[in-house]
């Protein structure tokens with residue numbers, strides 16, 4: 316098992332909570348580190364192999380759904396020679412292997428395309444408060460974590476800072492135009508339905524997920540990461556029970572431990588115990604195994 320918290324290559328494009336992205340001209344190199352966030356904080360420890368799982372799971376889904384919706388994926392970095400055109404080979408670190416991918420650089424559409432198949436998180440909070448989800452009136456008597464009759468498209472703004480705000484279909488049409496807004500909805504729903512139905516018999520409920528899109532050479536393509544535990548809620552089918560919140564397939568040991576540690580949710584978050592780190596690595600391996608049928 317390998318741990319990577321930071322990368323340091325030339326031409327950084329963007330450093331996110333978890334991934335470091337580098338500019339390759341008309342392409343990007345996206346590197347998934349082992350950083351983990353919980354309760355909106357990046358924790359001081361990483362989770363060994365987490366970045367490998369996230370990168371390879373995204374690659375898996377991009378390849379599987381390419382016929383459904385075109386995407387930005389060009390190649391996984393299985394071998395450093397693929398990066399020789401972009402960097403001095405002398406400086407290329409071996410940690411990039413297995414945890415990074417080359418993608419087409421896109422003009423990003425600043426909307427988070429969220430699809431929900433189950434009522435949870437902020438959607439459950441809104442429903443309890445007002446009986447609506449994304450301002451759409453819902454049937455009475457829904458229970459927490461219940462499967463929705465049909466998946467719902469609940470897009471949000473992509474805020475540069477602060478929290479993303481819900482966006483109604485009408486607002487989205489006004490911002491992006493009717494055609495593009497409809498296309499984003501259709502493509503997002505198609506991806507979610509496919510992935511949900513694929514994962515369910517393999518023991519994972521994909522309760523909801525977030526996608527991003529961009530334009531490359533005039534074509535609409537899926538970008539960013541796809542159907543990973545960082546962009547989606549994964550639940551264990553074997554533990555699923557309507558009427559309360561569900562344990563997160565991957566992060567629950569971390570959340571429970573942080574909660575029971577007495578931490579007041581003010582920075583800095585405390586370091587995780589070695590035992591929790593190991594348990595969490597196992598959860599990521601297990602998610603990868605169930606979904607892909609392969610060992611990492």
Ligand SMILES: Nc1ncnc2c1ncn2[C@@H]1O[C@H](COP(=O)(O)OP(=O)(O)O)[C@@H](O)[C@H]1O
Nearest residue numbers: 329331332333334387418419420421423538539
């Ligand atoms: N193919 C692409 N072209 C342009 N931008 C992209 C592409 N793929 C992902 N991005 C952008 O790169 C950024 C990656 O950030 P990310 O690592 O997810 O950090 P954060 O913690 O801010 O979400 C996002 O802003 C995403 O929209």
Ligand SMILES: [Mg+2]
Nearest residue numbers: 331332539540
């Ligand atoms: Mg992101």
